[in-house]
Amino acid sequence: MSTLTTAPPAAAPGQRPQLRTRRLPTLAALGIAVAAVVVSAALVYGTGIGGTALVVALAVVFYLAGLFLASNAVEGRRQARNRTWSALIHSAFVLALLPLVSVTWTLVSKGLERLDGNFFGTSMNNIGARDPNGGAYHAIIGTLEQVGVATLITVPLGVLCAIYIVEYGRGRFAFTIRFFVDVMTGIPSIVAGLFVLAFWILIVSPIFNDGRPGYSGFAASLALSVLMLPTIVRSTEEMLRLVPAPLREGSYALGIPKWKTILRIVLPTALPGIVTGVMLAVARAAGETAPVLLVAGGGAAINFNPFENNQSSLALYVYQQAGDASRYAPARAWAAALTLVALVLILTIAAKLLARRNRFGR
Incomplete structure (x- = not known):
């Protein structure tokens, strides 16, 4: 009794088979983040509508939007959604950590002045x-x-x-x-x-x-x-x-x-x-x-x-x-x-x- 097997489609002449999918380079994501901060700072400080907190908030929004567009163009819509949601989770963690770091740094920097035996x-x-x-x-x-x-x-x-x-x-x-x-x-x-x-x-x-x-x-x-x-x-x-x-x-x-x-x-x-x-x-x-x-x-x-x-x-x-x-x-x-x-x-x-x-x- 013989079994029939289906061979994988052969690559066209002169073409190599695709073994890996296209990936967005890490430097591209870093460049998007830097560009988002620059654009956010220019917009906020140029118009005088806010301070550092607004710069950070807008930079996160610009970064997520830019990351989605770049990933969608290179990796496809499905991977773009996955990458954007992952970045959103990491961004939320960083934003939640910033107040804690700020309070800790303020306490340590100002409280060490009188921490002595007296x-x-x-x-x-x-x-x-x-x-x-x-x-x-x-x-x-x-x-x-x-x-x-x-x-x-x-x-x-x-x-x-x-x-x-x-x-x-x-x-x-x-x-x-x-x-x-x-x-x-x-x-x-x-x-x-x-x-x-x-x-x-x-x-x-x-x-x-x-x-x-x-x-x-x-x-x-x-x-x-x-x-x-x-x-x-x-x-x-x-x-x-x-x-x-x-x-x-x-x-x-x-x-x-x-x-x-x-x-x-x-x-x-x-x-x-x-x-x-x-x-x-x-x-x-x-x-x-x-x-x-x-x-x-x-x-x-x-x-x-x-x-x-x-x-x-x-x-x-x-x-x-x-x-x-x-x-x-x-x-x-x-x-x-x-x-x-x-x-x-x-x-x-x-x-x-x-x-x-x-x-x-x-």
Whole structure:
């Protein structure tokens, strides 16, 4: 039995077979980008209709249009669409990265001026407008204590609330909890500060303070807890829902109780995502100014006791120094802002490494 095979069409005499498709050279794409920037800059600055941001935006539009036309002429319409969409995705990434790079560069360039031993080892107590010294030691202590106490209060409550919603909650009560968590997500920080001021400072604290309102770092921690709670609940809830159901079913099939399944199977599996949500909440709490100003009062002296007297924070310190009339204040504000960002970054990296180590250890 013979089989018929179809031979590939032979090339015409004097022609070589086409083994590769035509490709747009990389230098051509680079030339289009340069031309787009030049045309955009000439148009914007020549007419005076905008600044650098408009130049960048128009350059992206011109680049995408030019890239599509060039690719369509050389490679065909299908490849032109693919190349244009790929360039659009990369351009969006670069545009999203530019503000982050700009903020980071501004913080580092302006904040390094006062990052010295005096800044980290002294407070603003007895520092006048003409004194170049003065640091943020008291604000760093206040931020660590306030955020630390708020985290100790909020993380157990938020994780337990999320466990109830995902694992146990059914019916109207669970729906009500989820609804109020969503509402709390949009609460402005000033409202949380006013709530703690009206309840804790003016009603509860006078009972333990001879009838006088007691402003303290602990009150600021309560206000920060109100802001952190919805973020932790929602992020933990989503992470718990991502845990595969067969893990739970396999544990139940082995006769393991539900509470132990949650503790030993579900929570460790979702731990990296839970840590990410917690660190997002911590970052937000560390950067809040209004609640600390309302219920902690701020202060220039060092206060290690979060339960008595006024206490400052890095965010409040930045706010106060930015509005100070002293010519030395802006440098302190930039240094404190850089310190706050570095502190949150260090805490986030440490928490991620700890969660990763625990996961590998199991």
